Amino acid sequence: MNRIFHARIAWYQYFLLVVLTVNAVGALWCKYILVAVLFMLMLIVVIEQIIHTTYTLTTNGDLEVSRGRFIRKKIIPLSEITAVRKYHSMKFGRFSVTDYILIEYGKGKFVSVMPVKEQEFAELLEKRMFAKKIKATEAIDPVDSQADES
Known part of the structure; x- marks a missing residue:
């Protein structure tokens, strides 16, 4: 099932x-x-743009970043994501101006997201990335995975 996160x-x-x-x-x-x-x-x-910005984790293993009707949707395969980090822009003591999640994918490409439920989004993204990597590993070495089962 697709999981949609709205932007903060x-x-x-x-x-x-x-x-x-x-x-x-x-x-x-x-x-x-x-x-x-x-x-x-x-x-x-x-x-x-503010109202219609959403981040969708699809069942077929993609992250769709939609920033409204006037801007083209960005589709990122979870297999291409190399890093997911939480960042703060300009900190003053404990206060930070803006908190966001920076996603690195492909070769030097980045996208920043600010979902309302930031922790839940990061956990689900990591979980689906891990599941996608396990499926990819099983697809590459089906003989090894069958040998592990017996």
Whole structure:
């Protein structure tokens, strides 16, 4: 069964929403219609991206990172993932500005994710990666796996 994790909304996304809204209202107030429409379109894109960002672990062994309808979905096979690490951006004592999970895959490719249930996401990802590696090992050496059973 596919497991879908929704994205956590970071503080800077709220800040961007406030800035775009204030600029759109200010442009309307000063009667700059084209500028106001531009800010409103940007606001729509940001809101849509915030609402529809999901991370899906599929049953066929893929991680799908969807960042909304306007951005193409990124599909990462679990077999290509080489590292999963939790990172903090800028720490001030015990407080960190943003916490995220950095996933390294392929040759030098990275994707950062911020699921709401971060611990559950990391555990399930590790579990499915481990199960995928065991299946791959059994597919390569079926004779060895049969010899272990007897």
